[in-house]
Amino acid sequence: MYNPYDFYFKQAKKVWFKARSAFKLDEIQDKFHVIDKTTKYVIDIWCAPGSWLQYTISQLQKNKVKDFKLVGFDLKQVELNLPGLVTYKQDITDQEKVKELLAEQGIEKVDFIQSDMAPNTTGIKDLDAMRSVELIEQTLWMYQTLLKPNGKFVIKIFMWPGFQEFVAKLKTIYGGKSIKIFKPKSCRAESKETYIVKI
Numbered sequence: 001m002y003n004p005y006d007f008y009f010k011q012a013k014k015v016w017f018k019a020r021s022a023f024k025l026d027e028i029q030d031k032f033h034v035i036d037k038t039t040k041y042v043i044d045i046w047c048a049p050g051s052w053l054q055y056t057i058s059q060l061q062k063n064k065v066k067d068f069k070l071v072g073f074d075l076k077q078v079e080l081n082l083p084g085l086v087t088y089k090q091d092i093t094d095q096e097k098v099k100e101l102l103a104e105q106g107i108e109k110v111d112f113i114q115s116d117m118a119p120n121t122t123g124i125k126d127l128d129a130m131r132s133v134e135l136i137e138q139t140l141w142m143y144q145t146l147l148k149p150n151g152k153f154v155i156k157i158f159m160w161p162g163f164q165e166f167v168a169k170l171k172t173i174y175g176g177k178s179i180k181i182f183k184p185k186s187c188r189a190e191s192k193e194t195y196i197v198k199i
């Protein structure tokens with residue numbers, strides 16, 4: 001049963017992250033080192049309220065990366081002011097606009113893309129499942145056109161119909177060994193969410 005006062009929620013409050021999802025990215029980072037000393041440019045799609053932004057900026061700072069940049073996109077305004085961070089209130093499915101905004105930041109290719117998508121749910125399971133996969137499919141172009149050849153990504157996805165096909169598609173593009181499926185301990189046990197990591 002969902003408990004908003006569970007351990008990770010309390011931890012998130014205690015250590016200033018805007019949401020508990022930062023702990024999931026932390027577990028992914030511990031296991032796969034998706035952000036390393038070569039990571040300079042990062043995109044965060046679906047970034048509000050911003051706990052992944054906070055976490056990633058802290059890692060980039062820890063790695064002492066010079067002139068790093070993290071660009072976040074969300075339908076909602078993000079209220080965060082951190083060094084190296086730029087956020088846009090922008091629908092991520094508008095390819096041309098997203099490319100234009102990245103160009104504005106002098107970014108052509110990035111080292112890492114983080115994607116913590118959650119569709120606005122209707123409560124109708126099949127419809128929500130379809131919407132989730134559809135939204136993720138609509139961002140596939142980003143990984144294919146904006147990621148450097150050795151770039152990495154993390155995509156949150158729900159284990160709904162369409163999940164296996166999407167993973168298979170990524171494996172065909174990037175090779176089976178580069179694509180990992182990982183469920184962090186900080187995910188609620190009953191949750192269908194899991195993470196696809198390209199290493």
Ligand SMILES: C[S@@+](CC[C@H](N)C(=O)[O-])C[C@H]1O[C@@H](n2cnc3c(N)ncnc32)[C@H](O)[C@@H]1O
Pocket residue numbers: 018019021022045046047048049050051052053073074075076090091092093116117118119120
């Ligand atoms: C789970 S939240 C992201 C949480 C964030 N990673 C964090 O750590 O704070 C999912 C976000 O996706 C955003 N979103 C949904 N559809 C979108 C779209 N088409 N374009 C941009 N953002 C979208 C929502 O506004 C919401 O803020």
